[in-house]
Amino acid sequence: MEENELPKSLRITDWAEDDRPREKLLRLGAKAVSDAELIAILLGSGTKSMTAVDVAKLLLSNVNNDLHELARKGVADLRKFKGIGEARAITIVAALELSRRRDAQKAEEKFAIKSAEDVYVLMKQELMDLPNEEFWIILLNRANRVLKIDRISSGGVSGTVVDAKDIFYKAITYHQRVSGIILVHNHPSGNLKPSQADIDLTRRIKEAGKILEISVLDHLIFANQGYFSFAQEGLVF
Numbered sequence: 001m002e003e004n005e006l007p008k009s010l011r012i013t014d015w016a017e018d019d020r021p022r023e024k025l026l027r028l029g030a031k032a033v034s035d036a037e038l039i040a041i042l043l044g045s046g047t048k049s050m051t052a053v054d055v056a057k058l059l060l061s062n063v064n065n066d067l068h069e070l071a072r073k074g075v076a077d078l079r080k081f082k083g084i085g086e087a088r089a090i091t092i093v094a095a096l097e098l099s100r101r102r103d104a105q106k107a108e109e110k111f112a113i114k115s116a117e118d119v120y121v122l123m124k125q126e127l128m129d130l131p132n133e134e135f136w137i138i139l140l141n142r143a144n145r146v147l148k149i150d151r152i153s154s155g156g157v158s159g160t161v162v163d164a165k166d167i168f169y170k171a172i173t174y175h176q177r178v179s180g181i182i183l184v185h186n187h188p189s190g191n192l193k194p195s196q197a198d199i200d201l202t203r204r205i206k207e208a209g210k211i212l213e214i215s216v217l218d219h220l221i222f223a224n225q226g227y228f229s230f231a232q233e234g235l236v237f
Contacts, residue, residue: 021053035067036060042091047083055083068224071096071129100125113144116229119182119220122146127186127222133160137167138182139174140217148174160185162201164208171214181209183219192221192228194235202230 021037030038039056046052059081063069070092078089113119119138126136126149134154139147150170153160162185171178183205185198198221206216218231230236 035065039092042095043084043088050083055081058082059084067096068129071100072131100128111146113138113140113146113182113217116218116220116227116232119184119218119229120222120227122149123184123220123222126151127184128224130186131188132156133186133188135160135162135183135185137170138184139171139178140180140182141177142179144180144217147178150174164201164205167205168208168212168214172212178214180215180217182217184222185220186222188223190223190225192223192226194221194228194230199230199235202236206236 021033021040024037025033025041033041036053036056039059040052043052043055046055050058059078060070062081063073073093075086075089075093078084078092079086084092111118113122122138123136127134132155135152136149137152138149141147152166152170153162155161167181167183171181183202198219202216202219209216216236218229218236220230221228
């Protein structure tokens, strides 16, 4: 057997046709294919000792089979895994980014914010899986329809600097129809409890908004597993 040739048992082309990821997708559709098999299709081939499916399973096991955790990995991170070089790492990152942009495109279809849950769903494509903290605003018209979502600042794991002047400058200069804003920032740690700094900042922005006749309707703390709404908890005064 040649050095670069896989044993027959390890070559996907030697599997029963029903078990091959590409053929399975063609026959049954993408939803019938497992996460590992989808990643194997992206990889294209395996290594000397592993099939593409084996490489994919190894990759998934190292992120606890969590696609959100996989989405946090950059090219350099993925290249650390056996069987994944630069080209394959780029392919995986590109596929996950396309998925994220698909969700973002859906959110651009403007809709009315009726609840904190609506805000959470809207911001998933921007804040889900982020390893660092970011602060965003949602600009609304009088009917609470989304006019624009905009990032104010990006920081480290435990915080980001926010200036009320930046928030209202964006609101005022974007469009005269802006009558309300919702504040959103994420906690990469997953802790949904607001800090005293979060509470104080919300109060300052709320007071500034009164002068400019722009209502601060809510402040959401975002985490992958859920959210904390200042409005729901009576913390937007």
